[in-house]
Amino acid sequence: MSAPSDTAADRAAEPAIPAIVVESLVKRYPHRPTNAVDGISFTVAYGEVFGLLGPNGAGKSTTIGVLTTRVRPTAGHVWVAGVNALRRPVDAKRWIAVVPQANNLDRSLTARQNLLFHAAYHGIGGRQAAQRADSLLRQFGLEDRAADRVDRYSGGMAQRLMIARALMHEPRVLFLDEPTTGLDPQARLFVWDQLRRLNAHGLSLVLTTHDMREAEELCHRVAIVDHGRMLALGSPDELKRMAPGENTLSLAVRLDSAQTGAQPEGLLARLRELPGITGAEREDAVASAEGGTAGPPRGQASPPAPEADPGRVVFRLYGEGDPLLVGAAARVVSDAGFDLVDIRRGRVTLEDVFIHLTGRGLR
Amino acid sequence: MTAASPVPARNLRWAALTALFRRDIVVTGRELWAFLAQVLLQPLATLFIFGRVLPGIGMASPQYARILMPGILVLTIVLTALQSTAMPLVIDFGWTKEIEDRLLAPLPVAWVALEKVLFAAARGMVAGAMMIGLGIVVVGAHSVSLTAANLGAVAAYAVLAALVGGSVGLTLGTLVQPQQLNMMFALILTPMLFTGCTQYPWASLNHLRWFQLLTLLNPITYASEGMRAVMMPGLNHLNAVYVLPALGAAIAGFGWIGMRGFARRAVG
Structure with a gap:
């Protein structure tokens, strides 16, 4: 696949172009004897929920890191929303959003300011940003705590706010790294519901998880990864048929x-x-x-x-x-x-x- | 969920950069008193003891406050700018990861670093301006050799000092790990504090040659000497022919190392 011409791909998501294309991705960190990611290839269609399932250290977060421009691969090609993410990371960043594994909210700001500044970083300001922030704070049940500094937030609230923040600039692909690890069961169900709802509105999701229930509950297709390699790829039902019996x-x-x-x-x-x-x-x-x-x-x-x-x-x-x-x-x-x-x-x-x-x- | 971004790609970078500045202004404004105490208390105390108390009890010449003032001004500017880049970067990269949301903004990663340096330099300038005001109060207007004639040159050296502080801070901020912060203060900042010719003119060290040569390794020396030359032209100074290239080299050198360090920390 060759990189589609900039502006055509940037302006509108054409159904023919996948949301994500990953080709022969390899990442070896300096001074490590093995590849963290060892030749992974896959595509994600628009509107799909795609999961990378594997144990800690399997290479899931590194793969997401490359897709979100935060990790430079050793080899391979990556297109995000039709943009070559390795050659044009700045353009790729317009169409993606990331909910990281650890809380990286701006602790010097209030919850609402976190959303407004995120929007501003993406060129969205004024009333449009304010309306969107208020609506997302409501949607994620945070409107009562909107003026609080986020260092007072619980883990579950921080996770909800990070998802809300990611949605402020209306991305085409939302990446979530272990979205419910460490959450209590209720918070986890809330996050799952919200992710299903977002996908129902057309947002493509790529998530990593080491939780097979999460993968089964949310994902249309799942890639099973271990030691940087993809062992299997398919819908949860297809994958389950790989077992010797049902x-x-x-x-x-x-x-x-x-x-x-x-x-x-x-x-x-x-x-x-x-x-x-x-x-x-x-x-x-x-x-x-x-x-x-x-x-x-x-x-x-x-x-x-x-x-x-x-x-x-x-x-x-x-x-x-x-x-x-x-x-x-x-x-x-x-x-x-x-x-x-x-x-x-x-x-x-x-x-x-x-x-x-x-x-x-x-x- | 695929509403097109209303801003064209080129302008988006500038919009994002502006937003980074606005974020830092809001955060600085919120912590204004803490910021001022952090950057002004120490130089103010130095100025008071060495420029007012010691001459007052006859242990220093009454002229000393005038010699000290340009150095204290430079020290305030450099250290404020240095700490304004180094501290948040060490904490952000090593611990809170707060900067990640800005690294994912649609602008080149280097611009995020550049914003840090420029904003830190601006903070250094603000601290410097306040230091001049406080200096007039503490040691008297006659000891603060600022005139309409040298205002432009003082401002120019202030800018250079601020950029030196910002670039050294960028280097330290991307090289130092959070657990090494105490070491950074002890092993880097303290020596910088005393070898920068802020409390004494460089030419006065002629009888202490080894120390005089040692001070040449500290970029603050050149900023102090430059500042003192424009505020007290009657004294002997390092020539501007050496001072300006040295400051330029310090900004470029530390800026380059810092930018590389930043890129390495920002993109794995």
């Missing part, structure tokens, strides 16, 4: 091998022979407890950390159609000389796909 059965077992001499590998083979099983894997020790949502749990009972119990092993069975045979699986476990400590049945999630692709959990 139902899962997770068995957490504990082994007292001194007593029985039984080996986990033998158990895995016997589980695989159960009727209806289409796949069976052993999770790495670093894998997270499945079914939960990512991010620091706040006020919720957190699952026991795997490393706290070195004898604990988690097996994951996949199957099609009927719910998997819990009783039969439990019998196989106890016959093999293991203690069954937890059992969970569920539908395949994106995290299962990630574990299937990498052998590791998302956190």
Whole structure:
């Protein structure tokens, strides 16, 4: 793809031009042995919600950094709203907005001033900016605190204000880096609702997350990334079909091998022979407890950390159609000389796909 | 959600730059008293002790206040401009990341740095103007050698001093990490304070040659000497033939290093 001529692309978003084009993107930071981003390519259509899903350090934020002109890539090409973002970063910045992972609000200003100055940086002033600021403050439930200095804002309020700020100059693509990490469940649902609403009005969203529920809830398409590479790309449903089955059965077992001499590998083979099983894997020790949502749990009972119990092993069975045979699986476990400590049945999630692709959990 | 921006691309850069200045004016205005206390108290105390108290108790010549005044004026301007760039940059880049919203504004990243330097220089000039007023109060109008004849030259050296402070501040602000701030004050600002020929004319150091040579490494020396030459032409001074190129070189050199540092911190 070649860069479209400036003004035509800048004036109007033509449906034929994707919102984002990324070609063979590579980024290696100085003095690092490996590439942070290692040859990623994708496109995002206008009106799409596109997610980059992967664990911390996968290269998601670096990719967003390049797309938002804040990171200079080692190789590759990037077009944002039809503008070559590497050659013409100033023009690209007109059409994008960023909601960063950490609070970067201007603490010397009030909430309303944060919005007004952001608009001014983008050439929007006067009554137009004031009206838009007031309407966004209302929309994000901040009108009562509009005159407060933002250093008095809670994390959730700061996040809402940063989204409002990003919308002040009416961008075409909104980038959100881990938009709900660290938010309480209520604040998180509010942010999700707002993002869905913005997308319904036509705004393209690109978000990074290590939270598979967030990716499933919000994204039309998800790229699964790990170690700077894209492992899979598709709609959440398409990705879930990459798992060996549509139902899962997770068995957490504990082994007292001194007593029985039984080996986990033998158990895995016997589980695989159960009727209806289409796949069976052993999770790495670093894998997270499945079914939960990512991010620091706040006020919720957190699952026991795997490393706290070195004898604990988690097996994951996949199957099609009927719910998997819990009783039969439990019998196989106890016959093999293991203690069954937890059992969970569920539908395949994106995290299962990630574990299937990498052998590791998302956190 | 795709309303076209109403401003053409070229003008947008200038609109954004203007908005950066307005933001800094609003923030400075809000913290005006803190700003004035931060930049004026220390030079004011120096001027009072060395220009008023010591001559008053006979431990310094009555003329000394006149010699001190140009140096204190330069010191106020340079340090104000320096701190106005260095401090916010160290904190913004290292900790609060507040500057990110401005880096994402549709103007070249270098312009954001340029605005920082120019605004800091303006703050230095304001502090300098206030220092002249305070100097008249503290050591008397006869000791502040400002006349209609030298006003233009004093203003010109004030601008140069302010730009030196702003560029050195840009360099420090992009090189120093937040946890090194204390070290910056101890190892960089304090030596700058005392080796800049602000409290003594350069020519008077003839008998202390090694120290005289050392002061030549401090750009404040050239600003002090230039300022003292226009305010007290009767004394011996470093020649303007050396002073002006040295100030130009300091602004260009530190400006260049600072701009590179800024670009490195702004774009990873």
